[in-house]
Amino acid sequence: MRVLLVEDDELLGDAVRTHVARLGNAVDWARTSEDAENSLAAARFDLVLLDLRLPDGHGLDILKGLRARRDATPVIIMTAHDQVSERIAGLNAGADDYLVKPVDLGELQARIHAVTRRYGASVLPEVSLGGIRVYPSERRIVGEDGRDIGLSAREWALLDRLLSRRQAIVSKAQFEDALYEFGAEVESNTVEVYVSRLRRKLGRDVIETVRGLGYRISPHV
Amino acid sequence: MRVLLVEDDELLGDAVRTHVARLGNAVDWARTSEDAENSLAAARFDLVLLDLRLPDGHGLDILKGLRARRDATPVIIMTAHDQVSERIAGLNAGADDYLVKPVDLGELQARIHAVTRRYGASVLPEVSLGGIRVYPSERRIVGEDGRDIGLSAREWALLDRLLSRRQAIVSKAQFEDALYEFGAEVESNTVEVYVSRLRRKLGRDVIETVRGLGYRISPHV
DNA sequence: TTCATGCGTTCAGGCAGCTGTCAGCTTCGA
DNA sequence: TCGAAGCTGACAGCTGCCTGAACGCATGAA
Numbered sequence: 001m002r003v004l005l006v007e008d009d010e011l012l013g014d015a016v017r018t019h020v021a022r023l024g025n026a027v028d029w030a031r032t033s034e035d036a037e038n039s040l041a042a043a044r045f046d047l048v049l050l051d052l053r054l055p056d057g058h059g060l061d062i063l064k065g066l067r068a069r070r071d072a073t074p075v076i077i078m079t080a081h082d083q084v085s086e087r088i089a090g091l092n093a094g095a096d097d098y099l100v101k102p103v104d105l106g107e108l109q110a111r112i113h114a115v116t117r118r119y120g121a122s123v124l125p126e127v128s129l130g131g132i133r134v135y136p137s138e139r140r141i142v143g144e145d146g147r148d149i150g151l152s153a154r155e156w157a158l159l160d161r162l163l164s165r166r167q168a169i170v171s172k173a174q175f176e177d178a179l180y181e182f183g184a185e186v187e188s189n190t191v192e193v194y195v196s197r198l199r200r201k202l203g204r205d206v207i208e209t210v211r212g213l214g215y216r217i218s219p220h221v
Numbered sequence: 222m223r224v225l226l227v228e229d230d231e232l233l234g235d236a237v238r239t240h241v242a243r244l245g246n247a248v249d250w251a252r253t254s255e256d257a258e259n260s261l262a263a264a265r266f267d268l269v270l271l272d273l274r275l276p277d278g279h280g281l282d283i284l285k286g287l288r289a290r291r292d293a294t295p296v297i298i299m300t301a302h303d304q305v306s307e308r309i310a311g312l313n314a315g316a317d318d319y320l321v322k323p324v325d326l327g328e329l330q331a332r333i334h335a336v337t338r339r340y341g342a343s344v345l346p347e348v349s350l351g352g353i354r355v356y357p358s359e360r361r362i363v364g365e366d367g368r369d370i371g372l373s374a375r376e377w378a379l380l381d382r383l384l385s386r387r388q389a390i391v392s393k394a395q396f397e398d399a400l401y402e403f404g405a406e407v408e409s410n411t412v413e414v415y416v417s418r419l420r421r422k423l424g425r426d427v428i429e430t431v432r433g434l435g436y437r438i439s440p441h442v
Numbered sequence: 443t444t445c446a447t448g449c450g451t452t453c454a455g456g457c458a459g460c461t462g463t464c465a466g467c468t469t470c471g472a
Numbered sequence: 473t474c475g476a477a478g479c480t481g482a483c484a485g486c487t488g489c490c491t492g493a494a495c496g497c498a499t500g501a502a
Contacts, residue, residue, distance in 0.1 A: 152449060167359050168335060171328070173321050188452060189489080196491055210360060211459075211488070212374050213331055219361070220369070373460055409463050410478080417480055432470065432477065445502080452495085460487075468479070 001025045001046040006036045006062065007078070008055050012103060016049065019108065032056045040066065047112065048075045049099075052090060060093055067094040072139050076112070078103060094153065127163060130203045130221045134163070141202075149201050158194050162207065162217050171214035222246045222267040222337065227257040227283065228299070229276050233324060237270065240326045241333070243399055245385040254278035261287065268337055269296045270329075271316070273307050281307075281314055288315040295336045299324060327374045330381060334358035348384060350427045351442045357381060362423075370422050375400060379415050383428065383438050392435035 003025045007013040017027045028045070030036035033056050039045075040062070048066075052059040063075055077090040078099045099108060127134040131144035139156060141149045151159065161170055172191045195215060199207055208218040224246045228234040238248045249266070251257040254277050260266075261283070269287075273280040284296055298311040298319045308319050317336045320329060334357055347356045352365035360377065362370045372380065382391055382399045393412045400411070416436060420428055429439040 154450070169331065169360060173319075190451060192489060193451075193491075195489090199490095209489070212325075213328060213360065371459095375461075411462060413478060414462075414480075416478090421480090430478070443502100445500105447499085447501095449498085450496090453493085455491095457490080458488095461485085463483090465482090466480095468477100470475105470477075472474090472476105 002043070003027045004036065004039055004045040004048045005029045006033075006048065006054070006059060007051040008032065008053075009051070012101070016103060016108065020049070020112070023112070033059065033062060036062050037065070040071075045073055048073055049108075050075055050077045050090075050095070052077055052079055060089060063090065063093045063095060128221075129206045129217070132202050132206070134159070151198075151201065154194055155198055155201070158191075158198060159202075162215065166217045167219065169210050169214045169216045174214070223264070224248045225251060225257065225260055225266040225269045227251045227254075227269065227275070227280060228272040229253065229274075230272070233322070236326065237324060237329065240329065240399070241270070243382065243385065243395075244330065244333070254280065254283060257283050258286070261292075266294055268333065269294055271296055271298045271311075273298055273300055273311060281310060284311065284314045284316060297332055297336055327378060330378075331360055334360075348387075349442075350438065351424045353423055353427070355380070355384070357384065372419075372422065375415055376419055376422070379412075379419060380423075383436065387438045388440065390431050390435045390437045395435070 003020050005013060005017055005020070005027055007016065007029070008031050013029055013031070017029050021027050025047075028039050028043075030039050033054050036050075036059075040048075048062075050059050050063060059077070063077070066073060066075065074096045075094070076097045076099060077095045078101055079090070132141055132149070134141045139151075141151060143149050158175060161175060175191045175194075195207055195209075203221075205218055206221050208216050210216060222245075224241050226234060226238055226241070226248055228237065228250070229252050234250055234252070238250050242248045246267075249260050249264075251260050254275050257271075257275075257280075261269075269283075271280050271284060280298070284298070287294060287296065295317045296315070298308065298316045299322055300307045300311065300319060301322050308321075311319060318332050320332060337358075347354060347358075349355070353362055353370070355362045357380075360372075362372060364370050378400050379396060382396060396412045396415075400415075416428055416430075424442075426439055427442050428436050430436055
């Protein structure tokens with residue numbers, strides 16, 4: 001697996017690179033935004049480990065650029081402990097997960113596994129839901145008429161969560177965690193609203209309600 | 222299956238212990254971190270139900286200790302509704318799932334099934350009743366025609382109880398205990414009504430009446 | 443700058459299905 | 473045959489869920 005590490009801190013960068021390399025990966029280490037952009041332009045990576053604080057710009061722009069180009073390469077961001085807003089911004093911009101500095105290498109490993117597993121699972125053959133085809137790796141879904149159906153970030157987050165274990169029931173609380181990862185408990189029906197919107201786009205029967213417990217992908221689609 | 226319950230609240234602990242025990246499991250109840258560590262050192266468990274708030278320390282340390290010892294025993298954490306950060310910390314530390322307090326016993330049951338199923342040791346294996354197939358871990362039952370049969374929460378609770386020890390007779394009082402936490406006596410024939418409803422869905426002969434004693438799954442299905 | 447657009451979120455009204463209760467009936471066993 | 477136990481259709485109240493609408497905000501274009 002090829003990993004791009006974007007980190008200006010020499011000490012942390014070295015520790016992470018060594019650790020990730022030991023897991024059997026090829027690691028490119030970019031110290032600056034410019035380095036990172038060049039690397040991303042030159043090659044395909046299986047994972048990006050992204051420090052948001054860089055000397056020559058904001059790492060968030062790198063992430064946004066990726067997603068703007070419809071590049072779904074998994075990105076794990078690394079932020080300082082107290083930079084909650086950064087973390088949220090990162091997740092909103094399309095990061096797959098985050099790590100809090102100081103980075104615990106065991107946790108890093110777990111996150112990498114989790115993210116790449118999620119990615120690997122979804123990158124496998126595309127999923128069919130009724131007449132809809134889903135290409136999670138390209139963040140694209142196509143309707144029966146062959147036309148692209150646009151999903152927003154939140155809608156994707158929900159669908160991802162449902163698809164990650166198709167037979168499992170996902171509770172609203174879990175959705176909220178997946179959607180917000182952090183921050184105040186949202187006392188609202190946001191999840192219901194998104195389920196409703198997804199249903200409108202994917203078809204009424206794709207998402208099944210399990211009253212009192214949550215939602216799941218219907219086994220019959 | 223052997224379950225370790227780590228919970229200092231007497232009331233909640235008792236309700237959970239009773240419920241889990243009724244599913245046919247052996248339950249060890251640890252009230253403190255120390256208790257829990259001792260139990261974990263002394264025996265192997267198939268599942269840990271872990272309250273993170275303990276009088277003598279943080280339950281998270283128990284989880285971290287497990288994982289540090291590369292012990293993959295499934296852990297479900299229980300947190301208060303507003304302790305999102307705790308929950309995330311728990312999941313990051315390697316918890317398999319979480320429950321939000323106040324604990325809903327139906328949800329507890331569903332999560333236990335899901336988690337233990339993931340690990341192969343299912344509390345209630347899938348089972349055939351006449352032409353009906355029951356998948357308790359997925360909260361799904363499928364009729365002879367292959368179509369899903371919807372069961373309400375109460376109906377599931379009843380069926381679970383009957384299936385947990387198939388040859389046993391379950392009295393109405395036991396059902397009431399399983400259905401309503403903590404001896405909230407119901408002044409009616411609710412159990413009879415639910416048995417009736419279940420029979421309509423599963424088939425007349427699946428549940429057998431033992432006059433004066435209770436009900437059981439018919440040995441002939 | 444202003445404006446248009448899309449997204450995320452909140453709210454309220456409505457509704458379907460769940461729940462507990464009862465009445466009247468059937469079945470069982472002595 | 474009679475009384476007790478169990479069964480079930482009906483129903484009202486309630487809960488959880490659904491969804492249209494509206495608003496604030498960010499983004500990007502003009």
